[in-house]
Amino acid sequence: MIAPTGSLSADVPERLDDERVDELVSAHGLRVERIVSTGQASPPGFWYDQNWSEWVMVLSGSAGLRFEGEAEPRRLGPGDYVTIPPHARHRVEWTDPARPTVWLAVYVRSEPEAG
């Protein structure tokens, strides 16, 4: 099949020890992942500091995404998205403890930085 098809609703586990990450596509500097969280959060004091751009949305469930320098996490529900520039430090403060939170994350390699 030239164009692989799938469903983001397939095989969503109800309860997980760790987050589940499924890579949906990876090509030409792009990576698309489905992430399923069931109450997980970033460890205390941990911040993501990525040298790539990320575009992430919540498909179902909910989560609190906090950016360094912001007092409160932003609440994300179904349909909500955030564009995260490289090196924008952020962490997941919480995900819905009662039901799976399904994320769609798109990562794109940054251009080489000028030396």
Next chain:
Amino acid sequence: MIAPTGSLSADVPERLDDERVDELVSAHGLRVERIVSTGQASPPGFWYDQNWSEWVMVLSGSAGLRFEGEAEPRRLGPGDYVTIPPHARHRVEWTDPARPTVWLAVYVRSEPEAG
């Protein structure tokens, strides 16, 4: 705000003469768009033939996406996605006439081709 936030559920029109396209992010060879269709389809005989990769999913509504060489369109409903390689000729045979179909499309620039 360092990381722009929005909702894919915002401002979904019920009826449109043409499809509505909202660019959500564009950077580093990546483009993410929300597309809202209300019954539109590709014109008869028209095929998309893109020199970039596309990853597209249906968030709500439904659509028939046909690839050249396949007898029938593939039916896409909420959560269904397709990875469309460069130059995989395809067309939208139909979108739900009764309610808006909301697509999320991710386009990524191809690597320069060897000469």
